[in-house]
Amino acid sequence: MSKGNASQPCNGHRPAFTLVELLVVIAIIGILVGLLLPAVQAAREAARRMSCSNNIKQLGLASHNFESTFKKLPPGFTQDRIPAPSGAFQGHSVFYYLLPYIEQGNLYNRMDASVPLNNRATTATAALSDAGIPSLLCPSDQLPPSAIPFPSTGTATQFYGGTSYKANGGSRPIFATSSTNDGVFMCTGTASRRAASAPPGVEVRFRDITDGMSNTFLFGERSHVDRNFDTFTTANWNSGSTLAGWSRWYPAAGDNGLGNIMFGAFAPINYRIPWPHGGPGAPSSQSAWFTFQDMRLSTLGSMHVGGVNVSMCDGSVRFVTDSMPQAVFSQYCRRADGEVINDSQ
Numbered sequence: 001m002s003k004g005n006a007s008q009p010c011n012g013h014r015p016a017f018t019l020v021e022l023l024v025v026i027a028i029i030g031i032l033v034g035l036l037l038p039a040v041q042a043a044r045e046a047a048r049r050m051s052c053s054n055n056i057k058q059l060g061l062a063s064h065n066f067e068s069t070f071k072k073l074p075p076g077f078t079q080d081r082i083p084a085p086s087g088a089f090q091g092h093s094v095f096y097y098l099l100p101y102i103e104q105g106n107l108y109n110r111m112d113a114s115v116p117l118n119n120r121a122t123t124a125t126a127a128l129s130d131a132g133i134p135s136l137l138c139p140s141d142q143l144p145p146s147a148i149p150f151p152s153t154g155t156a157t158q159f160y161g162g163t164s165y166k167a168n169g170g171s172r173p174i175f176a177t178s179s180t181n182d183g184v185f186m187c188t189g190t191a192s193r194r195a196a197s198a199p200p201g202v203e204v205r206f207r208d209i210t211d212g213m214s215n216t217f218l219f220g221e222r223s224h225v226d227r228n229f230d231t232f233t234t235a236n237w238n239s240g241s242t243l244a245g246w247s248r249w250y251p252a253a254g255d256n257g258l259g260n261i262m263f264g265a266f267a268p269i270n271y272r273i274p275w276p277h278g279g280p281g282a283p284s285s286q287s288a289w290f291t292f293q294d295m296r297l298s299t300l301g302s303m304h305v306g307g308v309n310v311s312m313c314d315g316s317v318r319f320v321t322d323s324m325p326q327a328v329f330s331q332y333c334r335r336a337d338g339e340v341i342n343d344s345q
Contacts, residue, residue: 045304048139052221052302053309053317055135056165059219060311062101072203074098076167076185077257079176079192082117088253090116093261094167094185095136095249102135116252121147121159129250130159136249138164140303142225143247150248151240153233163249164224166300168217169262171330174294176258182334184209184218184313187258206313210336213314217332220263220300220310220320222247228273229296235277237286238293246297259297265330267295269308270322300329 067073074097081087092113099108111128112118121130130147137143141164149156170183176193179186179201186201187193194201209216224244233242239256251257273296275282283289300320302308307321313335320329328343 049304052138052140055138056219056221056309056311057317058102058135059165060315062098063218064315065101066098067206072205073184075188075203076169076262077187078189079187080189081191089191089255090253091189091257092116093250093257095163104133107131119250120252122157124159129252130161132161133249136163136165138221141223143244148245150245152242152245153240160248160250162247164221165219166222166261166263167219168333169264170333171264172266173262173264174258174298176255183264184216184335185262204335208335209313214312215332215341216313216335218311218313221302221308222263223301223303225303226272226296228276231277232289237289263300264298265326265333267299268326269299269320269324269329270301271295271299
């Protein structure tokens with residue numbers, strides 16, 4: 001006669017979890033997820049910040065290779081006018097000149113070196129000014145890898161690739177007639193303009209950076225998230241372009257190229273517009289708004305917590321905190337002011 005297992009329930013069923021036990025397990029899982037999620041997000045942001053740091057490092061190395069070849073750095077922006085009757089502005093950007101040094105030689109060879117206007121993309125598939133270049137995009141910045149339509153409002157007539165990075169234009173690089181030309185990159189060309197008190201734009205040599213290569217910014221990053229800024233676009237006060245649209249690595253035409261590719265110390269790091277259009281304290285006229293537009297377009301900024309990545313003229317990369325005083329920020333932007341920087345950032 002077979003013997004049964006004395007420990008097996010007589011009905012043949014295993015005991016089920018009670019409702020209380022299930023709720024306890026679910027609560028424990030919820031707590032673990034709550035503890036792990038911030039760590040996962042922090043790890044992802046750390047990876048994005050490292051990728052951004054590498055991108056800006058490559059721009060620094062590209063600039064050194066360019067300077068080694070031509071014994072001077074490229075212009076920040078070239079500005080000329082096409083012949084009458086149009087008389088429109090046109091120009092190349094610093095990123096155009098660096099294309100062969102950031103593994104974009106094929107794109108550089110396809111572009112018209114003599115007539116920048118011919119490089120404008122009127123469709124999103126022209127593979128010229130609309131080209132998306134991954135190394136010019138910070139993973140934390142909210143710019144699309146595809147072509148950005150211009151203008152952002154209304155019917156797009158041109159398309160441009162975006163950049164999260166800008167070149168050091170000194171204490172104030174924009175608007176063109178306010179450019180101080182005391183940075184590393186500046187506007188040159190037959191139609192280039194500057195502040196009345198500023199020297200003409202030149203192509204800088206490393207030996208011209210007398211404040212020291214390790215004490216002068218070369219490139220920095222900028223974020224393209226500012227909802228208040230975009231409310232002024234809706235009011236048609238920003239040349240029809242949202243902040244994301246002010247990110248063209250190759251603004252071939254128009255008079256606003258510097259606003260896309262140059263940064264300076266005209267505003268604190270990570271400055272954002274403090275009010276929406278029509279809100280309390282906001283400027284009531286477009287002419288009064290222009291100063292704030294220039295401040296927002298020229299500042300450094302990022303979506304990283306606490307500061308921004310910058311490359312120095314010596315090729316190194318630093319993370320500069322938001323708390324850097326604007327006066328110190330300005331010293332790092334000027335190439336030859338002769339001032340001693342006292343900064344622990």
